Amino acid sequence: MGRDLALLIPEIAVLLAAVSALIAEILRRPRASLALAMLGLFVATGLTIRLVGTDTTVFGGSFRIDALSIWAKLILLPATMLSLLLASAEVRGTVREGTVYSLLCLATVGALILAGAGDMMFLVLGLLLTSLATFALVAYPDDDPATEAAMKYFVFGSVAGAVMIFGLTYWFGAAGSTMIADLEGTEAIPLAVIFGLVAVIVGLGYKASLVPFHFWVPDAYEGGPLSVAAFLSVVPKVGALFALTQVFRDLPSESGGPAVIAGLAVLSMTYGYLAALVQDNVVRLLAYSSIAQSGYFLLGIVALGESSFALPSIIFFAAAYAAMNLGAFAVIAAVGRTLNDFNGLGRAQPLVGVAMVLFLLSLVGIPPLAGFVGKFLLFAAAIHAQFTWLAVVAILNSVLALAVYMRIIVPMYRQEEVPHDAASIWIDIVTLTALLATVTIGLAAQFFFVKSMA
Amino acid sequence: MSDLVLPIVFPLLAAAAILLLRRGAAILALVGVALSLAASLKLLGAVASGDSATLLLPGLPDLPLRLTAEPLTALLSVVVAAVATCVLIYSVGYMKRESGLPRFFAVMSLFVAAMQALVLAGDWVLVLAAWELIGLCSYLLIGFWFQRPEAANAASRAFLYTRSADLGLYIAIFTLMGAAGTSEIAATLNVDGDTAVAAGLLLLLAIMGKSAQIPLQDWLMRAMAGPTPVSALLHSATLVAAGAILLIRVAPLLTPEVLLAIGLVGGITTVAAGLIALAERDLKRLLAASTASQYGLMLIAVGAGVPLAALLHLLAHAAIKSGLFLAAGEFQHARGGTALERLRGVGRVRPWTFFGFALAALALVGAPPLSGFFSKDAVIAAALSAPSVAWLAPLALAGTLLTGAYLARALRLLWHEREEGENENRSVAGARWMGLGVWALVIPAVFLGLTFGPIEALLGLPGPGDHGTTAMLFGLLAAAAGLALGWLVPASRLLGPFHPWAQSGLVIAGGLSFWIGRPAMAIAxxxxxxxxxxxxxxxxxxxxxxxxxxxxxxxxxxxxxxxxxxxxxxxxxxxxxxxxxxxxxxxxxxxxxxxxxxxxxxxxxxxxxxxxxxxxxxxxxxxxxxxxxxxxxxxx
Structure with missing residues (x-):
């Protein structure tokens, strides 16, 4: 027990951060609330580094401390810190400001639980925790669009969650255990487990915003605070995708599961980019683009068990995605939510413009940025696992992606500039951090690979 | 042996086809039931030559659904299909003027399918499913004229009564499955000790609900608000019979204590329901009370440890009672109602139907050489051979006597000269179909006794022991006395101060409704x-x-x-x-x-x-x- 708790210290630290942030808010000390949350996350990150390389389970195998869950912490905790900074710039001075920080930390705990889940009950717990916290976050502005978005998100989330729990009862009934690992090595999956599997795909697919469970995404991103959108697009999504990885790692490969995941990947990538093409609102555009990016993650999940690249590629792309997507959202926070706001940005604020171009090109997957390495690894994993067609579809979609992101980049340099207010210093810090991560992760990884090849 | 599913599948397909096509309902239902009958007969043929088979259908994990063909189940399947066929033929005429026919025939077909599933089930899970379907179908059919408040009320009442009693079935089944570790009926019948006693008593509760035994008999009389073919089907071969059939099938499970309880419930019911029937003012309600009474006799036979006698009486009763109901339905069309006062003298108007009615009635009373004579004989012999003879034999004989009395009363009223201008005769549409249905059932009601020998040989169950002559003598005496009393003495004098009490339909009227009806209704x-x-x-x-x-x-x-x-x-x-x-x-x-x-x-x-x-x-x-x-x- 003591050992188990010791291994869970990072999660506990985040939880304590959430609680102390809430207490500070109750005491009407919003600044302290932010500081406590940041401190907790920082400490949690530091404590996690100690664990790198561990591969074990706690609580009788129901929670996993493995590469996935450790890297989830190393990626998501800094991402949450960046989201907190964005949020502090956005909600400063509003009532109940500290609840945002507290809820962000709570949702992060949920995402971390998802990423390490070794038991179906942890899947449910993580999903509910992230969902409940983010429902409230989306509704935070307390105006009509936010309420409508939160309502849609809530209805969609409840249905998906209910379906997931309902299906898991079949799984439990047929497999006789709630442990995911208990399916490992079984010859054929019992039919009832398939209901459970589909339900898990629905539940996690909703959280990871995969098509066709993505309908809440554009509304929630647009209606809620921008920082919450940035958070939603990274933390719960990566948590859910890692959870999906945990589930599919233990499935027999003849289950037909990979084929279904491949289908969802094609749907998500294609639909996401096609829908992004017609958006005039940059937040909605990025919402759809994040749906498409989720599809890329699935390439790695499809290859699980067949390719040794699969797991590293998922983790790596998660890191790259977190950096570049948060960066893009930070620029939007500084510039504005519509395409017209970006007119002439490249000339008015050259540094911000260059940063945005780099984020977007990284999202497309242009070398030598982080997104390129992540996608490259994902494609390699898919091809390695005999899913060449899927990789081809993904590459074709990258062309589509270029068209999508060009819609932001082109006006930045070709249109007359519009005046902008000066952005908060915190936003610039976030942009800069994300930019550094995007460039260095890409370069370092390529350096590393070149060395390992040689 | 995949033929096993056919008797179930054909009516089911018919029901689906009727709901999809919404026309030709009667023909589709008839075809479905006739095919089901053919499949059942084929099954019986196969089983008679010594095969018994079990078909496993994929169901829940580790709980496959079983269908069993053994002599008992195959025989019951034939009975269900045969009665249903006759009733449906009759319905074509009876329902001629009604709207909503697709609904009627679809539910009837579904009803037959469910009943076949119950009869052929070799598995408790399937029994439960079929049992529930039967309850649902009876609800839909009794409430067919749902626009009439009394029909809607009766349907709800029947549903609630049987449902609350079904609780016993659920607990019993789960107890049995828990004790035996399997859902196969045959395997669960081996449990003994307290489990068997508890399961038996709980099953008895469910059966009391479905077979309308005292004190849960009230719904059966009220269910008469439904169409007459429905009553015929419910009373003879399906809903009410489901209870008795279940009891016969689980007979090996029953311990002496449970047997005594079953015998007493049956005995009390047969007398009490007989008294109610004697006092009834409505022909259909009289027949309904009579059904409860006859099922009481069957329970006596089971309680005496001779399920074979119960089965024989079930078979005879199925043909007789459906015939009686169908005839009553024709009378109803002729006079626009079923109150006995209104039906006074209708026998002279429709002599052929009355003749059929009278034959069936005599068969039920137990007049030789009609079918009821043999089956009732077996029941009385069983009661005489039982360890609890002191209780069961008088009750069985009293039930027989009352049967004679109330049927004689009904026959007398139907044949009695009516007073001038009192009742108006109407022409009956579809009379030919109806007459066909009546006689298709009356003929077996007369001759069914001939098949009892082969059936006994086929089933190989123990007979009622060596009380042949005594039982026959007692039975004939009781029947004759009953007939004479019922014909000569008016019911009101026969019952004396009990008459209004019995007429109100509940023997211990308000009391029972208060003590058992209320809590039951609260649960319900x-x-x-x-x-x-x-x-x-x-x-x-x-x-x-x-x-x-x-x-x-x-x-x-x-x-x-x-x-x-x-x-x-x-x-x-x-x-x-x-x-x-x-x-x-x-x-x-x-x-x-x-x-x-x-x-x-x-x-x-x-x-x-x-x-x-x-x-x-x-x-x-x-x-x-x-x-x-x-x-x-x-x-x-």
């Missing part, structure tokens, strides 16, 4: 609320299906749009190739963007912003995923 009310919730759930699932259908429509339109978009895009690409040389390279990119944006617009169609549309699309894709995975796993 709880059940009803649960049912409402379930209904709401079912409704919303239905609506969900509707949304899915709409979603499918949308997807189809979307696909069409995609195809269209692809065509347009290729045109646009051709266009681009042509203009590519003329323009600058960025122009090309923007043209590409514009053409792809056209696709994007199509994608936006899916994003309507209505959450139920979104959910419907999600549901469709989930279903497709499920199908892919299921088919993948099945193909491995």
């Amino acid at each position: 009310y709880g059940c009803q609320r649960l049912e409402r919730g379930l209904y709401a759930t079912v409704l919303s699932v239905g609506r969900g299906g509707f949304f899915i259908a709409r979603g499918c429509g949308r997807v189809e339109r979307g696909l069409y749009a995609v195809v269209l978009g692809t065509g347009r895009a290729s045109l646009a690409v051709a266009h681009l190739v042509r203009v590519g040389d003329e323009r600058r390279i960025d122009g090309l990119i923007f043209a590409l963007v514009a053409s792809v944006r056209g696709w994007g617009d199509r994608a936006r169609v899916l994003q309507s912003g209505w959450i139920h549309h979104s959910l419907a699309i999600s549901a469709v894709v989930t279903a497709v995923t499920l199908i892919i995975l299921l088919s993948a796993s099945l193909s491995f």
Whole structure:
């Protein structure tokens, strides 16, 4: 027990951060609330580094401390810190400001639980925790669009969650255990487990915003605070995708599961980019683009068990995605939510413009940025696992992606500039951090690979 | 031995076809039931030559659904199908003037299918499913004229009474499955000790509900508000019989204590229901009370440890009682009602039907050499041979006497000269179909006794022991005395001060309703609320299906749009190739963007912003995923 708790210290630290942030808010000390949350996350990150390389389970195998869950912490905790900074710039001075920080930390705990889940009950717990916290976050502005978005998100989330729990009862009934690992090595999956599997795909697919469970995404991103959108697009999504990885790692490969995941990947990538093409609102555009990016993650999940690249590629792309997507959202926070706001940005604020171009090109997957390495690894994993067609579809979609992101980049340099207010210093810090991560992760990884090849 | 499913499948298909086609309901139902009868007969033939077979159907994991063909189940299956066929033939005429025929015939077919499933089930899970379906169908059929308050009321009452008693069945089944570790009926019958006693008593509760034993008999009389063919089917071969059939099938399980309880319940019921029948003022209600009374006799036979006698009486009663009901239905058409006062003298108007009615009635009383003579004889012999003879024999004889009395009373009233201008005769539409149905049942009611020997040989169950002559003597005496009393003495004098009491339908009238009816209704009310919730759930699932259908429509339109978009895009690409040389390279990119944006617009169609549309699309894709995975796993 003591050992188990010791291994869970990072999660506990985040939880304590959430609680102390809430207490500070109750005491009407919003600044302290932010500081406590940041401190907790920082400490949690530091404590996690100690664990790198561990591969074990706690609580009788129901929670996993493995590469996935450790890297989830190393990626998501800094991402949450960046989201907190964005949020502090956005909600400063509003009532109940500290609840945002507290809820962000709570949702992060949920995402971390998802990423390490070794038991179906942890899947449910993580999903509910992230969902409940983010429902409230989306509704935070307390105006009509936010309420409508939160309502849609809530209805969609409840249905998906209910379906997931309902299906898991079949799984439990047929497999006789709630442990995911208990399916490992079984010859054929019992039919009832398939209901459970589909339900898990629905539940996690909703959280990871995969098509066709993505309908809440554009509304929630647009209606809620921008920082919450940035958070939603990274933390719960990566948590859910890692959870999906945990589930599919233990499935027999003849289950037909990979084929279904491949289908969802094609749907998500294609639909996401096609829908992004017609958006005039940059937040909605990025919402759809994040749906498409989720599809890329699935390439790695499809290859699980067949390719040794699969797991590293998922983790790596998660890191790259977190950096570049948060960066893009930070620029939007500084510039504005519509395409017209970006007119002439490249000339008015050259540094911000260059940063945005780099984020977007990284999202497309242009070398030598982080997104390129992540996608490259994902494609390699898919091809390695005999899913060449899927990789081809993904590459074709990258062309589509270029068209999508060009819609932001082109006006930045070709249109007359519009005046902008000066952005908060915190936003610039976030942009800069994300930019550094995007460039260095890409370069370092390529350096590393070149060395390992040689 | 996949033939085993055929008796169930044919009526089921008929029900589905009727609901889909909405025309030719009567013919479809008749064909379905006739095919079911043929399949049952084939099954009986196969079983008679010594085969018994079990068919395993994939059900829940580790709980396959079993169908069993052994002599008993095959025989009961034939009885169910045969009675149902006659009743349906009759219904064609009886229901001629009614609307809502598809509903009627579809539910009747479903009813037959459920009953066949119950009879052939070799597995408790299947028994439960069939049992519930029977309850549902009887509810729908009794309430067929749901616009009439008394019919709706009667349907609810029947449903609630039987449902609350079903609780016993559930607990009994789960007890048995828990004790035996399997859901196979044959295997669970080996349990003994306290488990067997508890399970037996709980089963008895369920059976008391379905077979309308005292004190749960009230619903049966009220169920007469439904169409007459429904009454015939309910009373002879299906709903009410389900209880007795179940009891006969679990006979090996019953311990002496349970047997005594069963015998006493049956005995009290046969006398009490007989008294009610004697006092009834309505022909159909009289027949209903008589049904409860006859099933009481069967319970006596089971309680005496001779299920064979109960089975024989069940067979004879099935033919006789359905014949009686069908005849009563024709009288009803002739006079526009079933009150005995209104039916006074109707026998002279429709002599052939009356003749059939009288024959069936005599058979039920036990007049030799009609079928009831043999079966009642067996029941009385069983009672005489039972360890608890002191209780069972007097009750059985009293029941026989009362049978004679109330049927003689009914016959006298039906034949009695009516007073001038009192009742008006009407012409009866569809009389030919109805007469056919009546006689198709009366003839077996007369001659069924001949088949009892072969049936005994086929089943190989122990007979009622060596009380042949005594039993016959007692039985004949009681029947004759009953007939004489019923014909000569008016019921009111026969019952004396008990007359109004019995007439009110509940022997210990207000008391029972108060002590047992109230708590039962309280439980039933709880059940009803649960049912409402379930209904709401079912409704919303239905609506969900509707949304899915709409979603499918949308997807189809979307696909069409995609195809269209692809065509347009290729045109646009051709266009681009042509203009590519003329323009600058960025122009090309923007043209590409514009053409792809056209696709994007199509994608936006899916994003309507209505959450139920979104959910419907999600549901469709989930279903497709499920199908892919299921088919993948099945193909491995």
